[in-house]
Amino acid sequence: MAAGTKDRIMDTTAQLFQRYGYTGTGLKQIVAAANAPFGSIYHHFPNGKVQLGEEVIRRSGEMYRDLFEAIYDASPDVVSATSNFFLGAAETLRQTDYADACPIETVALEVASTNEPLRKATADVFDSWIAAGTERLSEAGIPEAEARRLTIVFLSALEGAFVLCRASKTTEALEVAGTHMAETVRAALP
Amino acid sequence: MAAGTKDRIMDTTAQLFQRYGYTGTGLKQIVAAANAPFGSIYHHFPNGKVQLGEEVIRRSGEMYRDLFEAIYDASPDVVSATSNFFLGAAETLRQTDYADACPIETVALEVASTNEPLRKATADVFDSWIAAGTERLSEAGIPEAEARRLTIVFLSALEGAFVLCRASKTTEALEVAGTHMAETVRAALP
DSSP: OOTTHHHHHHHHHHHHHHHHTTTTOOHHHHHHHHTOOTHHHHHHOTTTHHHHHHHHHHHHHHHHHHHHHHHHHHSSSHHHHHHHHHHHHHHHHHHTTTOOSOSSHHHHHHHTTTOHHHHHHHHHHHHHHHHHHHHHHHHTTOOHHHHHHHHHHHHHHHHHHHHHHHHHTSSHHHHHHHHHHHHHHHHHOO | OOTTHHHHHHHHHHHHHHHHTTTTOOHHHHHHHHTOOTHHHHHHOTTTHHHHHHHHHHHHHHHHHHHHHHHHHHSSSHHHHHHHHHHHHHHHHHHTTTOOSOSSHHHHHHHTTTOHHHHHHHHHHHHHHHHHHHHHHHHTTOOHHHHHHHHHHHHHHHHHHHHHHHHHTSSHHHHHHHHHHHHHHHHHOO
């Protein structure tokens, strides 16, 4: 099996999950899009689609957290970082014809009542993002309990704005929510 | 065909969409759960699943807007109404083992990049909710443009909190987002 096949399968699957969801993405579709032999799925993911799904969810979670950290590292303060995160998400949506939003959101809703290992994977990812946001806001001087609450509101507003933006094919909700969250973070600073 | 079959099919479909999504809900599953003959689907929905899906999305949108209006009618002011809406949603989630959240959210994400008539139906529903919220906040004295922005933040926070709550099987995000939104509405009142 060529080196890189596993990564290619995971990259392809992550992209298909965003567009078609977990149920709507088939293994045949994945190997075709990844230009990989069908057997390579079971070679790399012996338990099949659920194992592939779980690894993709967890890896997408890490990559999106890295993006979050990179934007906060590159911004002069947490207020502009918050604004930049929402504006960057809006720009990505426009560039991808409103397909690439949160990498795990569609799957999270699909599996919440139907697949316990995958639900747990999405919950772990959201927890890791909440921890990352709480740390950033705490470092900026906001008390930790308040930093956690603000991060939960930030993440809720972001995930919900993604739904509205993908449905409407506009970026209004991300822009409005981003402005609100940046103002909210500014008001919470000491 | 017995009177009421169409309603029963639509009620059942709405519930299955919340648990399994659009792609994960099959027509055979719908007629079995609705105790309806298979032919009744095509009798009432000649264009099949897409037509049924669109009618269910639009009717769910009206029912959820009616719930929103009822909660605002029953609350003494828009601040407590906002809080009550989030707390009611949290209670419903707990009572349904974290299955019944927004009636169209999972479907909205699934169809956004794959089915234009259904995407449009979800966009129309979100627009109607934004109009209803904007009207309530305007009536409370908030200037209309600001009322619209607040409603978009409200709806974003609600939809995103549903994702976090269903994934984590806790109601923390709805409670935190509800408190934040009630405070935000209070601060915007004249």
